[in-house]
Amino acid sequence: MSLQITDLKIYYQTLRGEVQALESTTFSMADGEIMGLAGESGCGKTTLGHSLIYMKPPMKYMGGQVLLDGEELPIWDMDRMNEFRFKKISIIPQYAMNAMNPTRKIGKMISELLGSRGVDFKAILPELERRLGLVKLSTSVLDMYPIELSGGMKQRMVMVLSTLLNPSLLIADEITSALDVASQKAVAEMLVEFRNQGYCKSAIVITHDISILYQIADSILIMYAGQLAEKASTETIIHAPRHPYTKLLISSLPEIGIKSTEKRLTGIPGNPPLLLNPPVGCRFRERCPVAFEKCTEAPPFIEVEPGHHIACWKEGETNA
Amino acid sequence: MLSLDRVTKVYRVGTFGGKELRAVNEVSFDIKEGEVTSLIGESGSGKSTIGKMILHLISISSGAIKFKGKDVSHLSGDALKEYYRNVQGVFQDPFSSYNPIFKADRVFTNVREEFFPDMQDAAWRDKVNSAIESVGMNPEHVLNKYPHQLSGGQLQRFLIARALLLDIHFLVADEIISMLDASTRIDVLNLLADLKLRGLAILFITHDLSLAHYISENAVILYRGCVAEMGATEKIFSHPIHPYTKMLMASVPRLDEKWKTGTTELTSKEIGTPEGCPYFDRCPVADKALGCDRFRPTLQELEPNHFVACYRYEKNG
Ligand SMILES: Nc1ncnc2c1ncn2[C@@H]1O[C@H](COP(=O)(O)OP(=O)(O)OP(=O)(O)O)[C@@H](O)[C@H]1O
Ligand SMILES: Nc1ncnc2c1ncn2[C@@H]1O[C@H](COP(=O)(O)OP(=O)(O)OP(=O)(O)O)[C@@H](O)[C@H]1O
Ligand code: SF4
Ligand SMILES: [Mg+2]
Ligand SMILES: [Mg+2]
Numbered sequence A: 001m002s003l004q005i006t007d008l009k010i011y012y013q014t015l016r017g018e019v020q021a022l023e024s025t026t027f028s029m030a031d032g033e034i035m036g037l038a039g040e041s042g043c044g045k046t047t048l049g050h051s052l053i054y055m056k057p058p059m060k061y062m063g064g065q066v067l068l069d070g071e072e073l074p075i076w077d078m079d080r081m082n083e084f085r086f087k088k089i090s091i092i093p094q095y096a097m098n099a100m101n102p103t104r105k106i107g108k109m110i111s112e113l114l115g116s117r118g119v120d121f122k123a124i125l126p127e128l129e130r131r132l133g134l135v136k137l138s139t140s141v142l143d144m145y146p147i148e149l150s151g152g153m154k155q156r157m158v159m160v161l162s163t164l165l166n167p168s169l170l171i172a173d174e175i176t177s178a179l180d181v182a183s184q185k186a187v188a189e190m191l192v193e194f195r196n197q198g199y200c201k202s203a204i205v206i207t208h209d210i211s212i213l214y215q216i217a218d219s220i221l222i223m224y225a226g227q228l229a230e231k232a233s234t235e236t237i238i239h240a241p242r243h244p245y246t247k248l249l250i251s252s253l254p255e256i257g258i259k260s261t262e263k264r265l266t267g268i269p270g271n272p273p274l275l276l277n278p279p280v281g282c283r284f285r286e287r288c289p290v291a292f293e294k295c296t297e298a299p300p301f302i303e304v305e306p307g308h309h310i311a312c313w314k315e316g317e318t319n320a
Numbered sequence B: 001m002l003s004l005d006r007v008t009k010v011y012r013v014g015t016f017g018g019k020e021l022r023a024v025n026e027v028s029f030d031i032k033e034g035e036v037t038s039l040i041g042e043s044g045s046g047k048s049t050i051g052k053m054i055l056h057l058i059s060i061s062s063g064a065i066k067f068k069g070k071d072v073s074h075l076s077g078d079a080l081k082e083y084y085r086n087v088q089g090v091f092q093d094p095f096s097s098y099n100p101i102f103k104a105d106r107v108f109t110n111v112r113e114e115f116f117p118d119m120q121d122a123a124w125r126d127k128v129n130s131a132i133e134s135v136g137m138n139p140e141h142v143l144n145k146y147p148h149q150l151s152g153g154q155l156q157r158f159l160i161a162r163a164l165l166l167d168i169h170f171l172v173a174d175e176i177i178s179m180l181d182a183s184t185r186i187d188v189l190n191l192l193a194d195l196k197l198r199g200l201a202i203l204f205i206t207h208d209l210s211l212a213h214y215i216s217e218n219a220v221i222l223y224r225g226c227v228a229e230m231g232a233t234e235k236i237f238s239h240p241i242h243p244y245t246k247m248l249m250a251s252v253p254r255l256d257e258k259w260k261t262g263t264t265e266l267t268s269k270e271i272g273t274p275e276g277c278p279y280f281d282r283c284p285v286a287d288k289a290l291g292c293d294r295f296r297p298t299l300q301e302l303e304p305n306h307f308v309a310c311y312r313y314e315k316n317g
Helices: A043-049 A104-116 A121-134 A139-143 A153-161 A181-199 A209-217 A234-239 A245-253 A312-315 B047-054 B077-086 B106-115 B121-134 B152-164 B182-197 B209-215 B235-236 B244-251
Strands: A005-013 A017-028 A032-041 A058-069 A090-093 A168-175 A202-206 A219-224 A225-234 A302-305 A307-312 B002-014 B021-033 B037-039 B062-067 B085-089 B170-174 B203-204 B216-225 B226-233 B300-303 B305-308
Touching: A005 A043, A017 A043, A017 A058, A017 A168, A017 A225, A032 A043, A032 A209, A043 A058, A043 A168, A043 A202, A090 A153, A104 A121, A104 A139, A104 A153, A121 A139, A121 A153, A153 A181, A181 A202, A181 A209, A209 A234, A209 B226, A219 A245, A219 A302, A225 A234, A225 A245, A234 A245, A245 B182, A302 A312, A307 B216, A312 B216, B002 B047, B021 B047, B021 B062, B021 B203, B021 B216, B037 B047, B037 B209, B047 B085, B047 B170, B047 B203, B077 B085, B085 B121, B085 B152, B106 B152, B121 B152, B152 B182, B182 B203, B182 B209, B209 B235, B216 B235, B216 B244, B226 B235, B226 B244
Parallel strands: A032 A202, A032 A219, A090 A168, A168 A202, B037 B203, B037 B216, B085 B170, B170 B203
Antiparallel strands: A005 A017, A005 A058, A219 A225, A225 A307, A302 A307, B002 B021, B002 B062, B216 B226, B226 B305, B300 B305
């Protein structure tokens, strides 16, 4: 098991109370697994990713355990996490591309970043250059400013940088969402190649583009309103989902060739609940077409078939 | 309703602004009432620059933009305010539209001060609430919050709701759905489809080809500031002609088949001249004998409402 999360619970402290962004979350990832993470916007994907590496207020650790390669991560302690950050667990944040300092040359930025982590830039430069070559970037990019690179080039750059020390886990938050389809394909395929080469042992890929996950992910985890809904192999999530939310989400994906004037796709009626004081029980209850009385209790996330977990009373019941 | 006539944007770049970057190069197209035109192209191809010129956020270097027959390339003062009553935009990175020290709702208040100074509080609240509901959010959940307390998708929909507060005729939608999940994307697209039926014209900038096909009548494929191919979405998607468009179509992630490897060319094989075809260095079928490296191909109408700029596919050639 490369990653094992047990009962992880993360809230945000606000003036009006606690935002229950991640409710007791338990799941694991195998060595080498590329796991897609998808779900409605605001459901807690970024929260989950960030909590494993930068637990900064108002984010609040409420409990739970995270094991990476069998070793417990002190995620609640920003200082102690320094030892793991970037070396064993690395993140490409949502909007990393835009966050690059426009007045600093890329090489300079990298050397500062590595320096702050106690890594000798000179010593690692040959490996950096070799990996840039692998993603078809010439070493001259180190002498350029971020504005001189296209979005796809920047994203490949960020990928090389974040995996330079061969972390065990890479968390990629929306790394393809600003790119055109050709660059998306290139970046996504590189991620798989990096995993194959062992530059990262496993990866969590957060995205709304489920069709990209279909291309590259081994498994997909679907979240809804701060709770896990379903985790299974990519094939199963796309072709045989069982959680009512996953089913509706997958059915709202457009295949190329559909027109709004001919066939109108439907979203999911209703809104997700407010995470400040969320309803008890299954948080999908109000929008769920098959909800019944029992759903006022929180459904456990249970394994219904090997490698297939769901949190749903209706679906779980048929297997209990 | 809106037409671009050889619109060009040149940026001065480099130390002392000594170099020129042609971000948009003589782009012309029309968008009619009740029509959606998708603008598709890679990052840096000039999509947002076109949107910003339409919205008067940056100046035009040459060419003209007409709205309802009137040249609007150089508006100012009251005429510009009147233009903004009709034409609004929503941009890709929602975070940059908010000031972190103010509540996110401030984007609505600004519209009220500018355009509805006489409206009563209650009427205004109803108007805001219904705009928020129409983009699939519960006002109670999202009002009265600071930007960092909302997710990317929530902030993005706020901006769409803001544009809807005005009874606009033209909307520039720059990558407004890339931050949304699949079901919310469909809700927003269906909302656009409804507005379109009421006559709204939309420039829909996107990288998602399936969604472009779902929503738009016409499509413009942009490459390094030049139009490579444009015309009826139907035609471009069912038989793409330009080598760049073909490569894009092959890269679309699908749910019924996996990607073929080796179809994306990332590096240039041979550098052309600045006067040549912008796609020359990545083009798999480029031919110097046709002049690809030295002359820029112009758009040719190969069939009704289907234009392509490529020497390979010129008529009689
Ligand atoms: N600093 C914060 N303070 C209070 N609430 C927050 C804060 N950051 C996030 N939230 C709330 O926590 C929830 C989860 O947010 P998160 O950013 O993890 O969502 P997400 O799934 O990544 O969404 P998206 O797909 O839009 O990026 C949201 O409801 C959001 O409003
Ligand atoms: N203020 C500026 N000064 C100099 N160059 C600029 C400026 N703004 C944009 N550019 C350049 O103009 C080109 C077109 O940029 P634009 O933002 O229009 O691209 P885009 O197609 O919207 O890309 P993306 O998909 O990444 O949003 C890029 O090469 C960009 O670097
Ligand atoms: S004109 Fe030539 S270089 Fe340009 S796309 Fe066509 S074949 Fe390729
Ligand atoms: Mg997020
Ligand atoms: Mg843009």
